[in-house]
Amino acid sequence: MLAKRIIPCLDVKDGRVVKGVNFVNLRDAGDPVELAALYDREGADELVFLDISASVEGRATMVEVVRQTAGEIAIPFTVGGGISHVDDMKRILRAGADKIGINTAAVNNPQLISEGARRFGSQCIVVAVDAKYNESWGEWEVYTHGGRKASGIRALNWVKEAESLGAGEILLTSMDADGTKDGFDIALTSAVSGLIGIPVIASGGAGTTNHFYDVFTKGKADAGLAATIFHYKEMTIHDLKMDLKHKGVEIR
Template sequence: MYTKRIIPCLDVSEGKVVKGINFVGLKEVGNPVELAKQYYEQGADEIVFLDIGATHENRETMVDVVKEVAKTIFIPFTVGGGIRSVQDMQVMLRSGADKISLNSAVIREPQLIADGAQMFGSQCIVVAIDAKQREDKSGWNVYINGGRIDTGLDLLDWAKQCLELGAGEILLTSMDADGTKAGFDIEMLQAVNAIADVPVIASGGCGSLQDFAEVFEKDAADAALAASLFHYGELSVGQVKEYLKEKEIPVRL
């Protein structure tokens, strides 16, 4: 049985780690290099770094910050935000990233998934999907530009397309749950995990040790990503893993 991964997420804006609720009301919570080192030392399995303003502000990801983070951690490191071409992916990988997270750019140009997978291998390509439940509760729509634009795309249709194009992982964020600490969106995660033949990373809403356990016990994801809980010191990665071990959920200690 594969071990379940615990992944702290650094949402970075203007060089600082920030966190909001439902993708708005962002507050500064720390320095990305210092936080990445802290989580590495706590036993994080991976770190995800998302430059959340890059696409909206139409600029490139902060290469210098990526390089600094890569020097301080020795675990897989995923970088996303403002990556619009294979050349951009190459720059990030050369700067120390192990994986590339693609979101808004691949909605506009899905072929980028296939091009990246062909050039660097599927294991390098993480497609990040931000989704929100439709008002009629009939399913979920995909959003881009940091949750600002509703693409009108159905989540399951888009996830299938990403998989067919060569995505190696799906990082799935519930915009409804994001920052609420009310728990992961289990229904949405299960729906995608059921059709995915690659790992699904759960994101958005984690608020307790029980939430981490639930997402794995209900077969909703292969990895759990959290931000607020770790940033505000409410839990450490080590505490989460010890709890999961007690629940007989396989983790790497």
């Protein structure tokens, strides 16, 4: 069994880290470069940056944030948000990112996954999936545009397709659990983990050590991603890792 990873997520808007609940009510959480350096020192295994103001101006800001961050940390980091062409990927990777996260653009043009994997290797391509439970279907639906638009695509079908096209990882966010701190969506995570052979990063709902324990043991996730609990110092990465080790989870 591969050791589990702990990954802080930094949602970056106009050069600042922000956090909300269920994708709304954003509040400021600090400077991205400073936070990245702190999480590196605290023992994070990787970082994820999501540019949520991915306008043209936002992208230029983000490239600068990536460049500054790359000079401050030694752990791998993924950058997503507003990346819709292979040239966008190249720009972000050149600035110092290790992996690229794609969501809306991949749904709109699935071949972007294959193109990115061919150019940069599958290990560089992280397909981010924002999923919400659809009562009438009895399963999860993929949302795009930062969780604002229902795609009409079944999440379980989409993760299989993404894997077949060359994705190296799935970053799976439960929109129902996001920011609630009530726990990861175990049903969603285990359904996706059981279907595909590439790593699944679980996101949305982390609030306690037990939530991470559950998503690793019951949800079969390869990594747990969180934002609120780390940004607002409710839990340190070091303490979380120690607790998980005591519970028998193999941690990096």
